[in-house]
Amino acid sequence: MPLNLLLQLLHEKFPVTLTSDPDIRNASVLLATGLVEAEFHLDHFGYQQYESAVVFAITEEGHAEIASLKGDRSAASADEQDWPVMPLDYLRKIGNSVFPLRVDDPAGINSVAVLNAAGMVEATLPPTCRARQTQQKFRQAIVLRVTPLGRTALVGRRV
Numbered sequence: 001m002p003l004n005l006l007l008q009l010l011h012e013k014f015p016v017t018l019t020s021d022p023d024i025r026n027a028s029v030l031l032a033t034g035l036v037e038a039e040f041h042l043d044h045f046g047y048q049q050y051e052s053a054v055v056f057a058i059t060e061e062g063h064a065e066i067a068s069l070k071g072d073r074s075a076a077s078a079d080e081q082d083w084p085v086m087p088l089d090y091l092r093k094i095g096n097s098v099f100p101l102r103v104d105d106p107a108g109i110n111s112v113a114v115l116n117a118a119g120m121v122e123a124t125l126p127p128t129c130r131a132r133q134t135q136q137k138f139r140q141a142i143v144l145r146v147t148p149l150g151r152t153a154l155v156g157r158r159v
Contacts (some may be wrong), residue, residue: 001026002026002029002030002035005026005027005030006035006036006058007066007069008067009055009085010058010065014055014056014057015054015055015056016054017053018052019051019052019110023126024040024050024053024117025119027055028040028050028053028114028118029118030055030062031087032087032088032115032118032120033061033086034059034086034112035058035059035061035065036055036057036058036062037055037057037058037059037061038054038055038056039053039054040053040114041054044130050117051144053117064104079150087111087112087114087115087118088115088153089154090108090111091111091115091117091120091121091150092134092154094155095151099145099146100143101143102140102141102142103140103141104140108141109125109126109139109140109141112141112143113125113141115150117151119149119150120146120153121143121144121145121146121147121150122144123143124142125141126140126141
């Protein structure tokens with residue numbers, strides 16, 4: 001579970017490199033929810049799958065989540081915080097779109113990459129080397145579909 005990974009990361013020295021598929025997937029969910037700062041490295045075989053993730057830090061939101069998991073009610077509630085737009089919000093935005101969906105803006109491409117790594121969408125991503133991207137069409141992500149896991153994430157949280 002992503003929260004188990006978050007608790008494990010609390011006791012690690014950063015940066016932490018993760019190489020197992022479940023850890024990479026959990027790290028992508030933590031990044032998508034804004035609980036960690038991380039980057040993902042693609043394999044070099046052309047399959048556009050992540051071979052590793054490097055977690056640089058746990059964010060303030062991540063520490064607040066850990067505090068709430070430990071039962072510390074002094075942490076600020078989610079209603080009191082000014083949350084930035086996250087990949088899960090982007091998933092909600094595109095959830096009912098007609099696919100395939102082309103994404104041109106860099107923030108959207110980043111969100112698609114995180115959602116793809118988390119298994120919430122199927123997408124083709126632009127090459128990671130930006131120096132060779134001279135034409136605009138190479139700076140696009142194409143979302144092919146929202147996966148069943150992504151559809152589950154679109155369902156509202158139960159309280």
